[in-house]
Amino acid sequence: MVDWKITAATIYCEDVDDEVTLLVYKDGSAKCTSCEKYSRPDKDTARAIKTKCKLLKRQIVCKGGECSRITEYRDRIFAEEPAQK
Numbered sequence: 001m002v003d004w005k006i007t008a009a010t011i012y013c014e015d016v017d018d019e020v021t022l023l024v025y026k027d028g029s030a031k032c033t034s035c036e037k038y039s040r041p042d043k044d045t046a047r048a049i050k051t052k053c054k055l056l057k058r059q060i061v062c063k064g065g066e067c068s069r070i071t072e073y074r075d076r077i078f079a080e081e082p083a084q085k
Contacts (some may be wrong), residue, residue, distance in 0.1 A: 038062035
């Protein structure tokens with residue numbers, strides 16, 4: 001990944017039972033695009049989450065920035081970078 005600024009991957013997140021996109025920036029920061037959706041849902045999303053919780057018979061909880069999926073993806077990207085040079 002020569003001269004990259006951002007990279008992304010879409011994965012299935014078991015915590016929220018949905019596909020999410022993980023973003024990693026060249027400066028080392030990383031985020032999940034669904035954190036906002038599941039951490040601070042609007043009315044419609046909150047209603048959908050409540051329904052999904054009933055169907056799954058468990059709580060849907062986003063771990064936010066402390067999610068291991070985000071850090072593992074970021075670490076893997078930066079571990080691969082020297083191999084590309």
